[in-house]
Amino acid sequence: MRFAAWTEHDTTRVGLLDGETLYALPPGTGLVDLLADAPTSLEVAAAQARAGGDTRSLPDVALTAPLRPPAVRDFIAFEQHIEGMALGRGPDATGDPGLYEIPVFYFSNPNGVVGPHDDVPVPPGCELFDFELEVAAVIGRAGRDLTPEQAREHIAGYLVFNDWSARDTQLAEMALGFGPVKGKDSATTLGPWLVTADELEPHRRDDRFDLRMTVSVNDVEIGSDTLANMAWRFEDLVAYASRGAWVRPGDVLGSGTCGNGCLMELWNRRGSRNDPPPLAIGDVVEMAVQGIGTIRNRVVAGADLRPIPPARRASDVRAGSSAG
Structure with missing residues (x-):
C-alpha cells in the first residue's frame, strides 16, 4: 500500500494511492493518526478510503510531505559515505572504528520537513549548500x-x-566538537509517499533491500548506490533508537547518506569544493529510489543573513567591574 498527502483548499488531505488514483480519507485525518497499530491500522484505513469513493487523480494534486513526524533521527549507515567524508580530514584519513560498533545518529528538525516537490530556500549565509540521498523508515x-x-x-x-545540508555551517560547528546541528536545521524533504513495508519485501537480498538509489542535479546524474550497501539494517537502527527510549508512531529514521549520495563526499574524493559545484539558486535536485518513488525540489533564494554579535566573555565583565 501507498499513502500520500496533498494540499486542497489550504488543508492537508491524506489518502490511499493506487496507480494514479488517490482514495481520500475524511478531512482532518493525518497519516500519523493511522500508524498507531500498523500494519493493521493502515489496512483498515485503506479499506475505508476505497469504500468512501472520494477520489482524486494524482497528476491533479499538489503533494505535500506524507506526514509531520514527531521526531526525526538521521543515522550514518553506508561505509562508502563514511570513508568519503573522512577524507575531508586528509588523504589518508579513515572512518572511526566506533562507527561499526553503534549506529550513531543525530536529531534533525521535524519543523523543517518539506514536501516532495516544494521549493527549498538556501539557508541564510550558506555558500556550500548540499543534498543527501537517503531512505527513511517510519515507525508504525x-x-x-x-x-x-x-x-x-x-x-x-x-x-x-x-537531508539538505549547509556544509559551511556544519563544518564550523563540528570543529567545535558538536555534531551536525544548525547545518541540518533548514529543510528535510520526505516523500513522495509512504510505501508500506510489505511492498519492499520482494526486494530483500541477504537481509537488506536491494533498491537502486540515484540523485541528479538539473537532470544530470551525480551519484548512485543501492540500499543493500547499508552496513546496518533498518531494524538495527530502530532497535538502537529504542534503547532506553520510546520510538513512537510517525517517528522517522533516516538511513544516512548512501555512497556518492552528496556533493561533500565527492568534493573530498576529488579534492575540490567546486567539482561538482555547490547547489545554486535555480538548481533542481531529483532523487529516485526503486520501489519507493521520486522527489524533485528546486533551490530558491533564502532570507538574508542577520548577524549575531559575539558572545560576552566573563573576563570582559570582570574587567569592566574592576574599571568601575
Missing part, C-alpha cells in the same frame, strides 16, 4: 528496548529522505 507502533527482530515489526513503511 510504539516500542521501547526492542531487539532488532522485534523492531522490524514496528516499521510501518519507507520513503525517500533528502
Whole structure:
C-alpha cells in the first residue's frame, strides 16, 4: 500500500494511492493518526478510503510531505559515505572504528520537513549548500528496548529522505566538537509517499533491500548506490533508537547518506569544493529510489543573513567591574 498527502483548499488531505488514483480519507485525518497499530491500522484505513469513493487523480494534486513526524533521527549507515567524508580530514584519513560498533545518529528538525516537490530556500549565509540521498523508515507502533527482530515489526513503511545540508555551517560547528546541528536545521524533504513495508519485501537480498538509489542535479546524474550497501539494517537502527527510549508512531529514521549520495563526499574524493559545484539558486535536485518513488525540489533564494554579535566573555565583565 501507498499513502500520500496533498494540499486542497489550504488543508492537508491524506489518502490511499493506487496507480494514479488517490482514495481520500475524511478531512482532518493525518497519516500519523493511522500508524498507531500498523500494519493493521493502515489496512483498515485503506479499506475505508476505497469504500468512501472520494477520489482524486494524482497528476491533479499538489503533494505535500506524507506526514509531520514527531521526531526525526538521521543515522550514518553506508561505509562508502563514511570513508568519503573522512577524507575531508586528509588523504589518508579513515572512518572511526566506533562507527561499526553503534549506529550513531543525530536529531534533525521535524519543523523543517518539506514536501516532495516544494521549493527549498538556501539557508541564510550558506555558500556550500548540499543534498543527501537517503531512505527513511517510519515507525508504525510504539516500542521501547526492542531487539532488532522485534523492531522490524514496528516499521510501518519507507520513503525517500533528502537531508539538505549547509556544509559551511556544519563544518564550523563540528570543529567545535558538536555534531551536525544548525547545518541540518533548514529543510528535510520526505516523500513522495509512504510505501508500506510489505511492498519492499520482494526486494530483500541477504537481509537488506536491494533498491537502486540515484540523485541528479538539473537532470544530470551525480551519484548512485543501492540500499543493500547499508552496513546496518533498518531494524538495527530502530532497535538502537529504542534503547532506553520510546520510538513512537510517525517517528522517522533516516538511513544516512548512501555512497556518492552528496556533493561533500565527492568534493573530498576529488579534492575540490567546486567539482561538482555547490547547489545554486535555480538548481533542481531529483532523487529516485526503486520501489519507493521520486522527489524533485528546486533551490530558491533564502532570507538574508542577520548577524549575531559575539558572545560576552566573563573576563570582559570582570574587567569592566574592576574599571568601575
